[in-house]
Amino acid sequence: MTALSYLVIIFGYLALLLFIFGIIYRAWRWNRLPQGFSWGLFPKPTRWVVTSMLWKILAWPTLFKADRLLWAGALFFHLGLLVLFAGHLGSFIDIASLGERIGIPSESSYVIGITAGTIVAITILFYISRRLFIRRSSEISVFADHFWLWVLLVVVLVGIYSRVFHEVSSDAVRDFALSVVAFNPALPPQNFWFLMHVLLSEFFIIYAVIGKPIHLVGQLFTQYILVSEEGS
Ligand code: HEM
Helix, strand or coil: CHHHHHHHHHHHHHHHHHHHHHHHHHHHHHHHCCCCCCHHHCCCCCHHHHHHHHHHHHHCHHHHHHCHHHHHHHHHHHHHHHHHHHHHHHHCCCHHHHHHHCCCCCCHHHHHHHHHHHHHHHHHHHHHHHHHHCHHHHHHCCHHHHHHHHHHHHHHHHHHHHHHHCCCCHHHHHHHHHHHHCCCCCCCCCCHHHHHHHHHHHHHHHHHHHCCCCCHHHHHHHHHHHHHHHHC
16 A cells, blocks of 8 residues: 555656646647737727626536537536535645534535535536437547546546545545645555545546646636627
């Protein structure tokens, strides 16, 4: 188990480094692409531009018009991820007491986590089946489209399995996570399924930076350009 622990720590730092530099690099590279016209042409972001950008980024009205089922699936997928992300902040801060202060009892963290995880797993299966069984989608799907979905599904399923059958103490996870960010890594909790969950998620993060899934940065830039043009 110690070898697995070292892998978790080494790949953890690698994922963190790649994540930070990967995002900066992608934004920089995107910005260097030929734009066709000068940045100087863009109007200042008005309140209308910002509201319209937020609406398009958060509610995906174009997707709603084109494919309501996919829109609903994507909505559940991203909401589930958001809840999981909030729950995972518990690996760094005492989120249970923060939750209690806003009226979420700490005992409900289990139900919330498992429900959000299950929703994410089901929506990933929905994405996978579209790519496999709907001809129009399968024709335009490449290996990378399938690969990241399967990796994320395994990360989520191992996370759920670990939480249900081999729950680790959140204090022990927090001690470990904080030691890592303080660059003085302690050994992680010696729980095989937890370690596999973290290692696989680190692979996913590394793949997300090098491969396809990070689209948030591009979304912000693209929506800014589109909405600015509509408003001018
Ligand atoms: C792509 C990234 C990740 C995804 C999608 C993900 C997803 C999940 C899911 C669905 C669960 C089960 C429900 C829950 O307890 O919330 C879970 C549990 C858990 N995750 Fe993650 N996770 C990710 C990354 C990480 C990382 C980097 C850590 C490192 C600290 C981590 C720590 C945990 C812990 C401690 C649990 C509870 C496991 C247990 O009690 O045995 N996760 N995760």
